[in-house]
Amino acid sequence: MxxxxxxxxxxxxxxxxxxxxxxxxxxxxxxxxxxxxxxxxxxxxxxxxxxxxxxxxxxxxxxxxxxxxxxxxxxxxxxxxxxxxxxxxxxxxxxxxxxxxxxxxxxxxxxxxxxxxxxxxxxxxxxxxxxxxxxxxxxxxxxLSIDQSWTHAHPDPSRELSSYRPALALHDGSGPFVLRKADGSARLLQLAPGAVDLQVIHPPHSLVNGRPAWLAAWAQRRPFPIPDAWLPAQGRRLIYAVHQGHPAQAIPADIVIVEAGKPAPALMLPAGQFRFEFEQF
Known part of the structure; x- marks a missing residue:
């Protein structure tokens, strides 16, 4: 994210x-x-x-x-x-x-x-x-130093900053935001004044097609539903989407895990053409 x-x-x-x-x-x-x-x-x-x-x-x-x-x-x-x-x-x-x-x-x-x-x-x-x-x-x-490393939702709420959820209540939108004091200076969550200039706070994100919504909103990716023929009969399978023409050692554009008998998340792909690779485990 x-x-x-x-x-x-x-x-x-x-x-x-x-x-x-x-x-x-x-x-x-x-x-x-x-x-x-x-x-x-x-x-x-x-x-x-x-x-x-x-x-x-x-x-x-x-x-x-x-x-x-x-x-x-x-x-x-x-x-x-x-x-x-x-x-x-x-x-x-x-x-x-x-x-x-x-x-x-x-x-x-x-x-x-x-x-x-x-x-x-x-x-x-x-x-x-x-x-x-x-x-x-x-x-x-x-x-100009900007921090975003701790100010986000976590699957385990106990690992979130104690001030994170109260900060969300100060924002009436759905996108990332920063907090400022009345004098215009940055209001930082659990960082000493002057440590950074701005702190970006990320609200929690919903899942769309089994994937985080920011993949479409920020990374400008589009969903590619997994065909039924690609789903494993048993166990789990990794599905890789690799840019067409890139060698085997290239980092894939996206990776998903699909599991037999469970709904498959969509691949979220940037613009381009791709080949698809599979790994069973």
């Missing part, structure tokens, strides 16, 4: 002249601008939604940047975290900002790397300045 929302945001940023898309998920040493999106591209890109985000970004003319850091194997504990954050920020400077100081960059990070203020590590580890804060310190640029 978060990656589909980021894909939706990227479409609009590209229209505004943003040109570099930097992703923590890209494998260092593998050019994200070349070849198909496959298992070598990055572990997190094995998610079909993330893979399609990157395919779309290429079609839209984004220049993709891999900035993950190589960390010294001998360094452990809090110092290892600090080294990674510093090197990630330095990689972004060296690969983009040192060459083009006015470049407009969309940096897609995981979890706390978007925080701009020092955060305690606990257990005597002191505090650490995460990547966004290191980038600000290195360049003097105050990045």
């Amino acid at each position: 978060h990656r589909a929302f980021s894909m939706r945001l990227a479409r609009e940023l590209r229209k505004l002249g943003f040109e570099y898309l930097a992703c923590e998920a890209f494998t260092r040493g593998v050019d994200p601008n070349a070849g198909v999106v496959d298992r070598r591209s990055g572990a997190y890109l094995q998610d079909p939604v993330f893979a399609e985000f990157i395919r779309e970004a290429r079609r839209d003319g984004w220049k993709l940047v891999a900035y993950e850091a190589d960390v010294d194997a001998s360094v452990q504990g809090p110092e290892r975290i600090r080294q990674r954050e510093q090197r990630q920020a330095r990689n972004l400077v060296e690969q983009v900002l040192a060459r083009q100081p006015q470049a407009r960059i969309f940096i897609h990070v995981g979890y706390g790397h978007a925080l701009k203020t020092p955060q305690p590590l606990g257990q005597g580890g002191g505090s650490v300045l995460w990547m966004a804060g290191e980038l600000k310190q290195m360049t003097g640029i105050d990045p």
Whole structure:
């Protein structure tokens, strides 16, 4: 869901002249601008939604940047975290900002790397300045930092932020939203002031055709009902939809699990032509 929302945001940023898309998920040493999106591209890109985000970004003319850091194997504990954050920020400077100081960059990070203020590590580890804060310190640029990592519904409600459900009551729409105080500053849920600039809150999503509604609303996918002939007589089966012409190691555009005797969810497919593969288990 978060990656589909980021894909939706990227479409609009590209229209505004943003040109570099930097992703923590890209494998260092593998050019994200070349070849198909496959298992070598990055572990997190094995998610079909993330893979399609990157395919779309290429079609839209984004220049993709891999900035993950190589960390010294001998360094452990809090110092290892600090080294990674510093090197990630330095990689972004060296690969983009040192060459083009006015470049407009969309940096897609995981979890706390978007925080701009020092955060305690606990257990005597002191505090650490995460990547966004290191980038600000290195360049003097105050990045617009947006968090969406915790503010969403969870299948296990006990794992939701305690302030999540009360926040939903402040919104009268069905789409993602942000909260602001009377002075216009961001109102953050369980983050210290200044840690990020905005926090996107995602309302719960319904299922349509057995799949989350955001696949159609944000990722612009259309349902492809599973033909009865594809359903297993017993057990379970994975059904893969792979872009036509992509090799076997390419990340599928979508994957569903179907089970004998149970209603089958639809495949949710982006625009294009596909071949379908099956795996019984």
